[in-house]
Amino acid sequence: MTREFISQQNDIVSMILESVNAEKIYLLGYTVTDQQTESFFTIKAVSWRRVSHYYMLLLAGVTDKCNGNAIQDKIENHCRPIVPVTAIVLDANQFKNWLQEGHPFAYRLYNSGDFLYDGGNITFEEPQAINEAEQNKRNETLLNQGINKAQEFLAGADLYRLREQNKMAAFMLHQATEQALITGLKIKTGLYLNTQP
Numbered sequence: 001m002t003r004e005f006i007s008q009q010n011d012i013v014s015m016i017l018e019s020v021n022a023e024k025i026y027l028l029g030y031t032v033t034d035q036q037t038e039s040f041f042t043i044k045a046v047s048w049r050r051v052s053h054y055y056m057l058l059l060a061g062v063t064d065k066c067n068g069n070a071i072q073d074k075i076e077n078h079c080r081p082i083v084p085v086t087a088i089v090l091d092a093n094q095f096k097n098w099l100q101e102g103h104p105f106a107y108r109l110y111n112s113g114d115f116l117y118d119g120g121n122i123t124f125e126e127p128q129a130i131n132e133a134e135q136n137k138r139n140e141t142l143l144n145q146g147i148n149k150a151q152e153f154l155a156g157a158d159l160y161r162l163r164e165q166n167k168m169a170a171f172m173l174h175q176a177t178e179q180a181l182i183t184g185l186k187i188k189t190g191l192y193l194n195t196q197p
């Protein structure tokens with residue numbers, strides 16, 4: 001990691017803390033952009049690399065009165081002038097419960113996540129190791145349910161296509177794709193969030 005990268009992360013954490021009450025902040029990932037400029041005026045191409053987007057998880061404190069979506073919007077809007085940030089906001093106590101229950105997302109993040117900030121008000125107990133056989137069985141069930149839902153939407157799309165109701169067919173294709181992606185995310189990360197109005 002370069003000094004510039006660490007400095008940018010620190011700036012983003014500071015901006016997040018200016019806008020919301022955070023108990024803990026984790027870096028989930030980032031997008032790196034490479035750019036190369038060639039011109040008549042340069043012998044060697046000028047190139048540079050920068051982080052162009054961050055993905056973060058914020059564990060919100062119990063004193064925060066906003067809901068998760070409002071906090072997420074606040075963070076993303078506040079950080080946008082420096083660099084785009086996609087934030088996932090969870091209640092810190094919910095995350096603590098997930099750890100105790102052996103939730104795969106919480107377990108994986110606790111053990112190998114990039115930890116950026118700790119408010120010091122909530123501590124987590126060391127989680128028990130996940131039972132791989134049980135997790136594989138759960139994932140197989142999720143996969144079968146996801147495939148079944150996607151297939152039903154595809155059948156609906158086919159029916160609407162035969163009836164020449166293309167908008168409804170497209171909607172059903174969209175739903176089938178959404179089910180497939182949600183299933184993949186549930187299995188790979190163990191995390192699934194519903195968007196709330």
